[in-house]
Amino acid sequence: MVYENPDGIRIGLEVHVQLNKLKTKLFCGCSTEYHDSEPNTHVCPVCLGLPGSLPVLNEKAVEFAIKVGLALNCSIVEQTQFHRKNYYYPDLPKNFQTTQYDFPIAANGKIIIEGEDGEHVVGITRAHIEEDPARLQHMGTIDRSKGTLINYNRSGMTLIEIVSEPDMRSPKEARRYLEKLKSILDYLGVFDGDLEGAMKADANVSVFWGDRVEVKNISSFKGLERALVYEIMRQKNHIRRGGEIVMETRHFDEARGVTISMRTKEEEHDYRYFPEPDLVPLRVADWVPGIRETLPELPDAKRERFMEQYGLGETHARALTTEIKVANFFEEVAAKVDPKDAAVWVSDILKGELNYRELSIDAFTVEDIVAVVELVTGNKITEQSGVEIIRTVLDDGGKPQDIVEKKGLLKVEDDIVATAVEEAIAENPDAVADYLGGKEKSLNFIVGKVMQKTKGRADAREAREKVLAKLNE
Amino acid sequence: MAAWTDISGIRQKIADSSAEEVTASYIETIGKSKINGFTTVSDEAINAAREIDSNGHEGPLAGVPIAIKENISTKGLSTTCSSKILQGYVPPYDAHVIEKLKAAGAVILGKTNMDEFAMGTSTESSYYGPTFNPWDMDRVPGGSSGGSAAVVAAGEAPVSLGSDTGGSVRCPAAYCGVVGIKPTYGCISRYGLISYANSLEQIGPLATNVADIATIMDVVAGYDSRDSTSINRENTYSDALKDDVKGMKIGVPEEYFGEGIDENVEKAVWDSISKFEDMGATYEKVSMPHTKYALASYYIIAMSEASSNLARFDGTRYGYRADGDNWHVMASKTRAEGFGPEVKRRILLGTYALSAGYHDKYYLKALQVRTLVKQDFDRALANVDVLMAPTMPAPAFKIGEKIDDPLSLYLADVNTVPINLAGVPSISVPCGLSDGMPVGLQIIGKHFDENTIIRAAYSFEQNTDHHTRRPPEVA
Ligand SMILES: [Zn+2]
Numbered sequence: 018m019v020y021e022n023p024d025g026i027r028i029g030l031e032v033h034v035q036l037n038k039l040k041t042k043l044f045c046g047c048s049t050e051y052h053d054s055e056p057n058t059h060v061c062p063v064c065l066g067l068p069g070s071l072p073v074l075n076e077k078a079v080e081f082a083i084k085v086g087l088a089l090n091c092s093i094v095e096q097t098q099f100h101r102k103n104y105y106y107p108d109l110p111k112n113f114q115t116t117q118y119d120f121p122i123a124a125n126g127k128i129i130i131e132g133e134d135g136e137h138v139v140g141i142t143r144a145h146i147e148e149d150p151a152r153l154q155h156m157g158t159i160d161r162s163k164g165t166l167i168n169y170n171r172s173g174m175t176l177i178e179i180v181s182e183p184d185m186r187s188p189k190e191a192r193r194y195l196e197k198l199k200s201i202l203d204y205l206g207v208f209d210g211d212l213e214g215a216m217k218a219d220a221n222v223s224v225f226w227g228d229r230v231e232v233k234n235i236s237s238f239k240g241l242e243r244a245l246v247y248e249i250m251r252q253k254n255h256i257r258r259g260g261e262i263v264m265e266t267r268h269f270d271e272a273r274g275v276t277i278s279m280r281t282k283e284e285e286h287d288y289r290y291f292p293e294p295d296l297v298p299l300r301v302a303d304w305v306p307g308i309r310e311t312l313p314e315l316p317d318a319k320r321e322r323f324m325e326q327y328g329l330g331e332t333h334a335r336a337l338t339t340e341i342k343v344a345n346f347f348e349e350v351a352a353k354v355d356p357k358d359a360a361v362w363v364s365d366i367l368k369g370e371l372n373y374r375e376l377s378i379d380a381f382t383v384e385d386i387v388a389v390v391e392l393v394t395g396n397k398i399t400e401q402s403g404v405e406i407i408r409t410v411l412d413d414g415g416k417p418q419d420i421v422e423k424k425g426l427l428k429v430e431d432d433i434v435a436t437a438v439e440e441a442i443a444e445n446p447d448a449v450a451d452y453l454g455g456k457e458k459s460l461n462f463i464v465g466k467v468m469q470k471t472k473g474r475a476d477a478r479e480a481r482e483k484v485l486a487k488l489n490e
Numbered sequence: 491m492a493a494w495t496d497i498s499g500i501r502q503k504i505a506d507s508s509a510e511e512v513t514a515s516y517i518e519t520i521g522k523s524k525i526n527g528f529t530t531v532s533d534e535a536i537n538a539a540r541e542i543d544s545n546g547h548e549g550p551l552a553g554v555p556i557a558i559k560e561n562i563s564t565k566g567l568s569t570t571c572s573s574k575i576l577q578g579y580v581p582p583y584d585a586h587v588i589e590k591l592k593a594a595g596a597v598i599l600g601k602t603n604m605d606e607f608a609m610g611t612s613t614e615s616s617y618y619g620p621t622f623n624p625w626d627m628d629r630v631p632g633g634s635s636g637g638s639a640a641v642v643a644a645g646e647a648p649v650s651l652g653s654d655t656g657g658s659v660r661c662p663a664a665y666c667g668v669v670g671i672k673p674t675y676g677c678i679s680r681y682g683l684i685s686y687a688n689s690l691e692q693i694g695p696l697a698t699n700v701a702d703i704a705t706i707m708d709v710v711a712g713y714d715s716r717d718s719t720s721i722n723r724e725n726t727y728s729d730a731l732k733d734d735v736k737g738m739k740i741g742v743p744e745e746y747f748g749e750g751i752d753e754n755v756e757k758a759v760w761d762s763i764s765k766f767e768d769m770g771a772t773y774e775k776v777s778m779p780h781t782k783y784a785l786a787s788y789y790i791i792a793m794s795e796a797s798s799n800l801a802r803f804d805g806t807r808y809g810y811r812a813d814g815d816n817w818h819v820m821a822s823k824t825r826a827e828g829f830g831p832e833v834k835r836r837i838l839l840g841t842y843a844l845s846a847g848y849h850d851k852y853y854l855k856a857l858q859v860r861t862l863v864k865q866d867f868d869r870a871l872a873n874v875d876v877l878m879a880p881t882m883p884a885p886a887f888k889i890g891e892k893i894d895d896p897l898s899l900y901l902a903d904v905n906t907v908p909i910n911l912a913g914v915p916s917i918s919v920p921c922g923l924s925d926g927m928p929v930g931l932q933i934i935g936k937h938f939d940e941n942t943i944i945r946a947a948y949s950f951e952q953n954t955d956h957h958t959r960r961p962p963e964v965a
Contacts, residue, residue: 066807068576068803073715105801111802112804291849295685295718
């Protein structure tokens with residue numbers, strides 16, 4: 018099956034990723050751990066753009082960027098080259114941004130996503146290093162602000178901007194691309210996606226193979242899909258009414274779920290790029306082989322291995338390899354219990370409970386999930402009890418064994434169930450008669466009575482089978 | 491005005507009395523000054539001197555007062571680039587050179603006047619008004635480090651720091667009859683120097699004699715990890731203070747004696763070259779064919795870089811701030827009111843040269859010319875040890891004479907800007923007078939070969955008396 022792309026949709030993404038796992042900023046020695054700090058406490062003459070200050074390139078940032086480039090199957094530039102992008106904006110302390118221009122650190126790569134019609138290749142045009150501006154806090158909304166506060170803690174953080182080809186054909190593919198990108202970056206250990214401002218995207222969108230519109234200010238996966246769905250609908254409606262799509266930049270208003278025109282192509286800035294005289298080229302060609310060796314097993318390879326090594330289906334393998342922490346967690350569990358059981362319990366059950374509580378895998382231990390799986394597969398507790406233990410650990414804490422004891426979750430003996438079945442049948446002759454007369458529902462009533470008598474510790478499926486066997490004797 | 495005293499003389503005075511007394515006497519002299527060379531005298535100078543006295547500092551500049559150009563950041567001491575837009579800006583940090591000077595025991599006397607943002611050849615474009623040439627109060631001291639040269643010439647400071655983007659140390663040194671050096675690009679850290687054209691400029695000392703230049707260079711030059719363009723290279727400049735030019739090969743570029751050169755300047759420079767012959771050197775004429783394009787290339791590159799370097803002055807964080815309903819209005823008004831006309835002219839021209847459609851025609855072309863100019867120097871200096879030429883084609887002009895004619899002002903830089911384009915070192919030493927005004931001889935060397943030009947300058951000084959001439963009122 019080939020996806021026809023009936024509306025001629027082309028989406029390209031420019032994703033800004035903050036390499037926040039670096040210890041210091043891109044051009045100065047300021048600490049990057051500002052996220053829980055007071056405003057303007059992680060600053061120095063360089064990231065404040067004070068007169069006379071000079072940038073010094075953080076070589077670790079270049080190393081991280083090369084890592085990203087290699088993971089995206091890019092070729093890496095021979096030596097670094099930085100340019101100034103000149104424009105006036107209050108979040109820019111120097112009124113220019115130090116960035117890369119015609120020699121980006123990485124270019125010509127690709128990643129594979131799950132597309133509309135199976136595996137789909139998205140080309141990576143380039144990835145370049147640049148500095149993050151300061152953070153503006155508008156007092157009010159952006160268009161009606163009474164004043165603005167500037168927090169320079171973020172100023173000078175290392176960003177890598179990853180630009181894709183317009184290879185995505187639907188908002189869903191765009192989201193999948195972003196998810197895949199996040200997954201790869203997560204594997205590389207170069208950023209913490211949970212921190213504020215860690216990942217932002219601008220999208221280029223066109224319909225019917227027409228001119229593209231740039232949509233800015235997208236800060237979440239959900240926001241991306243909404244922005245794209247809205248923008249595609251807007252463009253299609255506009256054309257349907259006889260309008261023409263012009264090249265322009267639009268701003269995504271997350272609260273209202275709409276895109277608003279900011280400027281047309283004619284109003285585009287002339288950034289007057291020129292080479293940054295304060296930085297000298299850094300030769301990195303010799304670094305590449307060494308960095309390539311440090312690349313971890315990436316999501317695609319790990320997924321394949323999980324299917325091969327553990328006999329998992331693709332859905333489980335994919336779900337378990339999106340986040341490196343989950344993958345590592347799973348492998349620890351799979352070393353102790355049957356890998357297929359491990360996959361079901363980690364991927365389907367535990368992750369569901371964690372997502373519901375917006376918790377990461379760190380909130381649970383390998384030891385506890387192994388205990389739960391062993392209790393269930395050893396027929397000591399029911400599956401429902403297993404789920405209940407997980408919920409209790411997450412909500413109230415405690416160890417699985419203690420919870421089993423405290424809540425009396427151990428499965429009851431067979432003969433107690435048998436006695437309960439016999440009693441239930443004897444005490445409810447009408448229901449028995451109804452069932453035998455053809456009323457299937459009455460069976461549930463009798464099973465319910467059995468569960469009542471065993472206080473829910475009997476396995477419901479088992480109880481049902483026993484009632485049926487007895488009635489059919 | 492006070493007498494000229496060299497660093498060893500100052501150290502003797504300190505030994506005889508105290509650093510505090512020496513600093514106090516300079517402050518007293520500055521108080522009576524008529525040249526407007528200082529913009530600020532440091533309140534901390536006396537305390538710093540007192541501290542040197544009490545802790546018995548043994549650094550090479552212990553207690554030696556030094557004047558600093560307005561564009562070099564000094565912690566706690568106003569640094570405005572002589573511009574209204576930096577009114578009230580007090581840096582929270584010291585430039586690398588200031589840290590080095592303080593560590594060597596130097597006493598920061600105060601800040602000196604300059605052309606606004608170092609854009610000029612006369613120190614007339616300063617927000618603080620012009621500085622006057624101590625040799626003739628009707629004349630300019632040169633620029634842009636006019637204050638740093640004038641205060642040394644007037645005996646208001648024994649030594650000073652300037653900065654040289656296209657001649658800004660050498661020009662005022664020549665006009666004021668003192669010594670000034672523009673070191674090789676990368677020789678002295680620019681950390682804390684407020685950029686005008688950052689691919690061209692270097693900090694450089696000014697003094698009354700070559701030995702003091704070497705002493706200051708020994709303190710301020712060297713690698714600094716905070717300036718990526720600074721080069722890691724050990725050197726002792728005072729090792730070059732030897733009276734010996736035997737066998738030295740001098741190249742004389744014909745192009746530096748071009749149209750409009752003052753006859754007396756030409757004669758003084760040729761007399762100097764003859765003197766070098768007497769001292770055992772030889773000379774030959776060399777050709778540097780791209781010299782005539784250097785000026786245009788220099789101005790395009792400098793203005794382009796300036797248009798970006800000066801973008802940060804928007805009133806948001808420091809300095810002058812105009813009122814405005816929103817940020818863009820505030821920033822525009824701040825810049826409209828805060829910058830003087832020459833700075834605006836250069837920002838506009840630089841912005842134009844970098845703009846889409848003009849970038850290749852101007853900026854890129856200028857970079858190509860720069861490469862050709864560099865090649866001229868490589869070729870010429872392959873066969874000779876140093877080049878010699880007039881620093882300025884004519885002596886100091888009258889105040890106001892060229893203020894409304896920017897082009898003729900730019901033309902005055904014709905002999906100094908090629909050196910910045912090439913990044914090579916150059917020193918200007920007094921070599922005579924023209925109608926009572928000093929003339930400068932420029933000695934240009936190979937990359938990082940400061941020691942050869944210092945040796946040539948020192949030998950010249952040992953064998954002539956030009957450096958002993960003082961402005962009329964200075965003993
Ligand atoms: Zn910083």
